[in-house]
Amino acid sequence: MNNNITIGGVVLKKTAALAPMAGVADRSYRLMCRKYGAAYTVSEMVSAKGICYSDKKTAELCTVTEGERPMGVQLFGSEPDFMAEAVKIVLDYDPDIIDINMGCPVPKVVNTGAGSSLMRDVPLAAEITEAAVKAAGNVPVTVKIRSGWTADSVNAVEMARALESSGAAAVVVHGRTRDQFYSGSADLGVIRAVKNAVNIPVIGNGDVTDSESCLKMYRETGCDLVMVGRGSYGNPFIFEEIEAALAGREYTPPSVEERMRVMLEHIRMMTDSSAKPEELAIHEARKHAAWYMNGYYGSAKFRGRCYQLSSYSEAEELAEEFIELQNSRMHKKIGETS
Ligand SMILES: Cc1cc2nc3c(=O)[nH]c(=O)nc-3n(C[C@H](O)[C@H](O)[C@H](O)COP(=O)(O)O)c2cc1C
Structure with missing residues (x-):
């Protein structure tokens, strides 16, 4: 091609x-x-x-x-x-x-x-x-x-x-x-x-x-x-x-940590590039935050919380919690199968 x-x-x-x-x-x-x-x-x-x-x-x-x-x-x-x-x-x-x-x-x-x-x-x-x-x-x-x-x-x-x-x-x-x-x-x-x-x-x-x-x-x-x-x-x-x-290359999808890092980078870009106050820019970023969490365990519950974000630091906290949830679930799963 x-x-x-x-x-x-x-x-x-x-x-x-x-x-x-x-x-x-x-x-x-x-x-x-x-x-x-x-x-x-x-x-x-x-x-x-x-x-x-x-x-x-x-x-x-x-x-x-x-x-x-x-x-x-x-x-x-x-x-x-x-x-x-x-x-x-x-x-x-x-x-x-x-x-x-x-x-x-x-x-x-x-x-x-x-x-x-x-x-x-x-x-x-x-x-x-x-x-x-x-x-x-x-x-x-x-x-x-x-x-x-x-x-x-x-x-x-x-x-x-x-x-x-x-x-x-x-x-x-x-x-x-x-x-x-x-x-x-x-x-x-x-x-x-x-x-x-x-x-x-x-x-x-x-x-x-x-x-x-x-x-x-x-x-x-x-x-x-x-x-x-x-x-x-x-x-x-x-x-x-x-x-x-x-290109026929092997592809490894990003880890949840990487996804959350990129989500925060994206939100930061939105707040930095917007002439609007942070709260308004975050309002527009809410749907993106929810999308980055899609498909993971507990994402439905987190979606509701994404739609309440009002600052970048709240997004950071949410990302950390989300990663913890995914990791604890993974450990639980490994525990269950071992
Ligand atoms: C939220 C949203 C906004 C869109 N805005 C535009 C637009 O401004 N101009 C346009 O040509 N198409 C627009 N589209 C259509 C998309 O470009 C695309 O044709 C459509 O979503 C189908 O592709 P997809 O199945 O990959 O999403 C929009 C679609 C969505 C979902």
């Missing part, structure tokens, strides 16, 4: 990329995933219209730091003119790639005609893409789509062909319809059909939670790159695991 792919001149490792996730994959999250080998990161989605009206959050959302590169900035919108204007503004932040969101299922976005609503209007999707490509100059424009709007109107192939003709440098395909939101499972057949229909790189997305499901995505779709969303919750290590599997 070739170890790199190229999107409009941007070279990416052919391992796994981090999916854009609003409210989750912020700067600290992206940095952490890059540290563990994510091939590429994407910003949280940003409103094209919001940027044009100089939304205060623009700089925070669009800034690209060196540690996050290669990184895309993702825009959503339903009007070609606003999209073109927004692209020009985003170029000031020097992103490696500009991505357009045509997959978001939430009513707030869909009701404005943006996100996955564009799956129902291929000509407009193409027009938006063309406007963005023209405005972006040398910076490649990619588009993230779903398999379709409903099970009866799966049109990812038609959509991808139109986007390719409009100058898109790659497409990301999340193998679910808008109707499914995040339920059911991703349809790898649709991703394969898109891969067979276009010449630009196709990035496969949906339900990759470990190296096994990643290899399956590569094998069954022939995609050029895999993108991981929820599988990275509290688990930036997934990128390291995938890289090892693709």
